[in-house]
Each structure stands twice: as C-alpha cells, then as structure tokens.
Amino acid sequence: MTIGVAVIGAGMAGRGHAAAYRAATSLYESNLPEVKLVSIGDVNAQFGEAAAKRFGFERHDSDWRAIADDPNIHAVSVVVANHLHREIVEGLLAAGKNVLCEKPLSDTLDDARAMVAAANNAKGIARIGLTFLRNPAIAAVQQIIASGQLGKVLHFSGDYWCDYSCDPNAPISWRYKGGMGTGALADVGSHLTYIAEFITGKTFKSISGAQFVTSITERPVAAAAVMGHGAAEVTGQMDTVENDDYAGFTADFGGVAGVIQVSRVAAGQPNSLEFEVYCEKGAAKFSMTRPAEFQLMLREDKQGQTGFRTVLVGPDHPYVAGGVAIDAPGIGVGQNDQFFFQNRAFLAEVAGLPETSKLPFCATFEDGLHNMQIIEAAIQSGMANGAASAVPAATPSYIR
Numbered sequence: 499m500t501i502g503v504a505v506i507g508a509g510m511a512g513r514g515h516a517a518a519y520r521a522a523t524s525l526y527e528s529n530l531p532e533v534k535l536v537s538i539g540d541v542n543a544q545f546g547e548a549a550a551k552r553f554g555f556e557r558h559d560s561d562w563r564a565i566a567d568d569p570n571i572h573a574v575s576v577v578v579a580n581h582l583h584r585e586i587v588e589g590l591l592a593a594g595k596n597v598l599c600e601k602p603l604s605d606t607l608d609d610a611r612a613m614v615a616a617a618n619n620a621k622g623i624a625r626i627g628l629t630f631l632r633n634p635a636i637a638a639v640q641q642i643i644a645s646g647q648l649g650k651v652l653h654f655s656g657d658y659w660c661d662y663s664c665d666p667n668a669p670i671s672w673r674y675k676g677g678m679g680t681g682a683l684a685d686v687g688s689h690l691t692y693i694a695e696f697i698t699g700k701t702f703k704s705i706s707g708a709q710f711v712t713s714i715t716e717r718p719v720a721a722a723a724v725m726g727h728g729a730a731e732v733t734g735q736m737d738t739v740e741n742d743d744y745a746g747f748t749a750d751f752g753g754v755a756g757v758i759q760v761s762r763v764a765a766g767q768p769n770s771l772e773f774e775v776y777c778e779k780g781a782a783k784f785s786m787t788r789p790a791e792f793q794l795m796l797r798e799d800k801q802g803q804t805g806f807r808t809v810l811v812g813p814d815h816p817y818v819a820g821g822v823a824i825d826a827p828g829i830g831v832g833q834n835d836q837f838f839f840q841n842r843a844f845l846a847e848v849a850g851l852p853e854t855s856k857l858p859f860c861a862t863f864e865d866g867l868h869n870m871q872i873i874e875a876a877i878q879s880g881m882a883n884g885a886a887s888a889v890p891a892a893t894p895s896y897i898r
C-alpha cells in the first residue's frame with residue numbers, strides 16, 4: 499500500500515502540513531506504508547509551484563478538483579480560508595478521500611453542521627487539525643492533571659495574544675471578513691478554547707460577559723496576493739474590517755471558572771498562547787513563548803520551598819521520544835513539530851494502524867462543530883450585552 503498525499507492551500511499553514519507529510523515516515527516506529535507526496539493545490543500557481551518544489555511534492559494543481567479526481571491521492575489536508583473549507587471538504591469526501599481540515603471547521607455553524615453530515619456519510623475519514631493538542635508541554639500538563647496529582651481543578655485563565663494586526667497598513671485579507679467572532683476569536687481563540695477543555699478535562703457549559711472590539715476598522719487593499727499574516731504592497735484603496743481584533747469572556751466549565759482573552763493587536767506578542775490552571779494541590783502554567791517547558795507548582799513540597807519550578811520537555815513527555823530526530827532531554831520543540839505529530843497521527847489512521855496512547859488519532863468533525871458552538875455562544879453573549887449563553891453539551895474526543 500502507498501498513501502498518496504496532497505495539501506490544498508500553499509499559504510502559511512499549508513506549508514506546515516507539507517513539511518509534516520514530508521517528515522511523517524521519519525517519526526516513531528517504521529510502520530507507516532510508503533507515503534508519496536503527490537500534489538500541492540493552490541489557485542495561486544506561483545505559491546503552489548514554490549511549495550511543491552520546496553517540500554518535494556511531484557506537482558502542483560491550480561484547481562482542487564484535480565486532486566479530488568486523482569485515484570493515486572488518498573489523504574488530503576485542506577488548508578485554505580475558513581469560508582472555503584466546506585466546498586472543498588465535501589468534494590474530497592464525495593470522491594472517497596481521507597481529509598484533514600484546518601481549524602476552525604468553517605466560518606458558519608450551518609456549514610460546519612453540513613460538513614459533519616458529509617463526514618458521517620463518507621467512506622474516508624474526516625479529521626480536524628487541533629494542532630496545539632500535540633504540544634508536548636501542554637499534553638504533559640494535561641496528563642499531570644488527569645492523573646489527579648494536582649487534585650481538583652479550580653480555575654483556568656488563558657489568553658492567546660498575537661500582534662499580526664497591529665500595523666494599520668497590514669492589508670485586508672479573508673481573516674478580516676465575517677461578523678464579530680470570526681476574527682481573533684475564530685482564528686486563534688479556536689485553539690485556546692479546546693486547550694481549556696483539554697487541560698481542565700471539562701467542557702464549556704456557558705459563556706458570559708463576552709466583549710468584542712475592532713480596534714482598526716479599515717485596512718488597505720493589497721496590490722498582490724497576501725500569504726498568512728504577511729505584509730504586502732498596498733493600493734490606495736481601503737476596505738472595512740468586519741470582525742474582532744480583541745475578544746474576551748468568562749466561562750463556566752461546570753463548577754470550574756475560566757477567563758479567556760484573545761487579541762491580534764497585542765504589540766510585541768507574535769504568537770503567545772498562554773494559560774494558567776489552578777488546582778487544589780498545586781498549579782501549572784504554559785506559554786508558547788517558551789514552547790518546550792512548563793511551570794509546575796506542588797503544594798505538597800516542603801514548607802518554605804513551594805513555588806513554580808520549570809520543567810524542560812524531553813523524552814519523558816508526550817510526543818518527544820521518536821518524534822524528533824535528536825530526542826534527548828531539553829532538545830526543544832516548537833509549533834512546526836506539532837504539525838509533524840498531528841499529520842503522522844492522521845496518516846497512521848488512514849493506514850489502518852491501531853491507535854496508541856502515545857499518538858492519539860486526530861480530533862473529529864464533531865469536535866470541530868463543538869469548537870464552533872463555543873465561539874457561537876461567545877457571539878451570542880456579546881450580542882446580549884454579556885448575558886450568559888449556553889454551550890450545547892458535547893463529549894469531545896480529546897477529553898479522555
């Protein structure tokens with residue numbers, strides 16, 4: 499068996515997927531079948547060609563349908579703007595492909611529900627890339643809490659600060675379109691919300707006090723294609739920003755309180771997903787600014803010696819042993835590694851290998867719908883001047 503792979507979208511995250519498929523067979527046990535890097539699909543032929551060449555894919559396609567129609571392609575990542583996910587995912591699933599779709603599942607709840615229905619009727623598997631579940635330090639904190647070592651979880655505080663929109667001359671792109679909640683909250687808050695559930699082991703029950711702010715209300719139109727958060731030459735024309743630069747709310751996880759804040763205009767913070775979790779017998783902290791370590795405090799330490807200690811990630815923690823080329827203690831891991839672990843897990847499931855606790859399979863489209871229902875509850879709370887808004891009950895696959 500050979501698994502033919504394609505990535506649709508050669509932008510910022512698409513390159514992360516392409517690199518991850520290239521690395522996949524070099525991670526963990528050598529039990530994956532041959533992986534053939536077949537195509538990068540992008541409407542921008544220049545982006546597609548450059549990514550195919552850089553990451554060793556055989557070709558590039560300007561229309562995703564060429565990938566859907568190719569019988570030699572079995573596993574496809576969909577890494578395009580959120581509002582384009584549904585059409586492409588449905589087309590791929592109808593063609594019998596296995597699909598790994600980027601977060602958030604879509605830009606509207608209706609589309610997300612339709613995608614879940616398509617996944618349920620599909621021959622192939624449909625998974626979503628909740629990439630930060632694969633961070634070794636985050637997964638280590640989750641394991642410590644799930645083991646009961648810190649006792650009952652009391653409260654959680656998380657923020658995801660980014661600064662990619664600080665510059666008022668940063669050009670308008672798909673990221674700035676859609677209503678409140680589809681901006682910073684859907685873009686980076688979609689990560690923080692599943693991490694809050696993963697760490698606390700509890701799901702969101704309701705959201706209150708939601709606030710959305712658009713700090714920069716219009717942006718220049720780019721003169722050429724924009725990739726990711728990148729800068730570009732701009733025209734003299736301006737266009738309206740339709741969604742949130744900042745979002746914040748409080749959450750009830752069923753007896754556990756939480757506060758969530760996200761921003762794309764937090765100067766000096768390019769990519770800071772951070773959280774603190776306080777428990778009966780101690781606490782833990784993590785910041786993506788130092789992605790290969792976490793802070794742990796144990797109240798049982800000797801009196802006068804309690805306090806946060808820094809734990810460096812190494813082969814004793816999830817994903818690291820066999821997951822990086824030099825898997826020695828303190829070697830360091832980062833966001834690109836998260837894609838490596840994630841896409842390897844996707845290919846293992848496509849290959850029909852058994853799931854292991856060391857490499858859990860990827861999250862489901864139902865998880866992706868739940869993730870969007872959390873965002874929707876925040877939107878509803880914001881529209882109701884901060885009143886509590888319920889999140890529909892769910893049992894996400896990442897709470898084990």
Ligand SMILES: NC(=O)c1ccc[n+]([C@@H]2O[C@H](COP(=O)([O-])OP(=O)(O)OC[C@H]3O[C@@H](n4cnc5c(N)ncnc54)[C@H](O)[C@@H]3O)[C@@H](O)[C@H]2O)c1
Nearest residue numbers: 507508509510511512540541542577578600601629725726
């Ligand atoms: N998991 C993560 O850490 C992470 C990080 C960044 C982005 N993302 C997600 O990845 C997705 C893409 O984000 P990005 O930042 O890479 O976007 P991007 O704008 O950098 O790239 C999107 C690419 O899609 C191409 N494209 C547009 N329409 C297309 C079509 N019809 N068919 C094929 N290609 C098309 C564009 O030319 C562009 O190259 C989004 O859903 C985003 O939320 C996830």
